[in-house]
């Protein structure tokens with residue numbers, strides 16, 4: 001895997017750059033109990049925009065929060081889920097920039113000329129194995145909290161992790177409060193690990 005070129009500062013800045021557009025287009029969407037946090041998908045999309053990426057391959061759609069944010073922000077998406085929610089897929093069907101697959105994430109993901117890869121199922125070492133065999137320009141892997149064993153590897157590779165970043169903590173407040181959670185939950189779960197590679 002090539003070295004990561006993102007820094008905490010550049011990732012925070014690219015998230016802040018797209019924050020007004022994110023609030024305008026995605027502000028009404030509700031994160032769900034199983035979804036990524038708003039600040040996490042914001043950071044991923046900021047990094048993708050910064051890298052000039054238009055195409056995203058996502059795995060792990062579930063109730064569609066991350067997928068719909070990507071669609072509303074205008075990315076061209078292929079989304080895999082081997083056990084998708086039928087009602088969600090019916091709701092998302094209206095986006096003509098989204099192709100939904102009911103299938104496992106491929107072991108090797110490829111899209112030309114450059115693409116972002118967002119993995120929220122599979123997770124951990126399985127997600128890292130897909131990144132090892134694929135050639136994304138930007139990658140995000142969810143649920144890389146400090147207690148996740150795979151976190152050691154992303155820390156060694158100096159990926160950016162959103163628990164160290166948090167440019168837009170306010171965005172997550174409503175979501176965490178509605179679930180009776182505090183930010184200390186980020187020790188146990190959540191946390192997006194992000195990297196950008198120059199191939």
Ligand SMILES: C[S@@+](CC[C@H](N)C(=O)[O-])C[C@H]1O[C@@H](n2cnc3c(N)ncnc32)[C@H](O)[C@@H]1O
Nearest residue numbers: 035036060062065066081082104105120121122
């Ligand atoms: C946490 S949910 C995804 C939440 C979504 N990204 C969001 O922000 O709303 C995880 C999903 O990943 C799917 N999943 C898990 N492993 C998978 C795999 N190897 N390939 C495709 N989908 C997978 C599960 O079926 C589940 O729907």
